[in-house]
Amino acid sequence: MNEKTYSMPSYQYGEYLIWGLTAIMLVEFLNVGLNTTIPLDAPQFHASHSHPQNR
Template identity: 45%
Template sequence: EEIGLKRSEVNILGSLDSMVSRFNISVTPFVGIISKETKTNSDSEEIEVCFKVPLSFLLDDKRLRNDAVRRGNETFYVPAYSFKTYVIWGLTAMITVNFLNSALDAGIDLKNPTEILGEKE
């Protein structure tokens, strides 16, 4: 999502695999570090809250639900997480899981539906 960060405010660590949205839009996510003082250029409380989800919450993999997504002949079970009053789902969740698996070896399996643990924060 567009959050208005200036390139000079981000120490880019690298990119993740490109993904294609259900609208056939290719997205290449980048991972970077910003200071705590950096402000996003958004009036959306949702972006402010979701931008600051603790990694520990995501690594616990307490899903609200699994969303079945078909890509060709394969089905992926994408997690949807409930954090505070918001749901992280869809392409945002897929990118997040890609990061967790690539950078933190989370082992979140998208090929098999995971038990719904359902604890909401």
């Protein structure tokens, strides 16, 4: 298996992984709308976190 690693923001919320554009938009909304200071540093996102394609 060809394992790839991508850098993008990702946040764990319960059983959910919020990542990519959704994470960026959510963090920007919280930072601007609620005056929070959530960083947008990009943790490592591993391809193994993605959903199985055979559904």
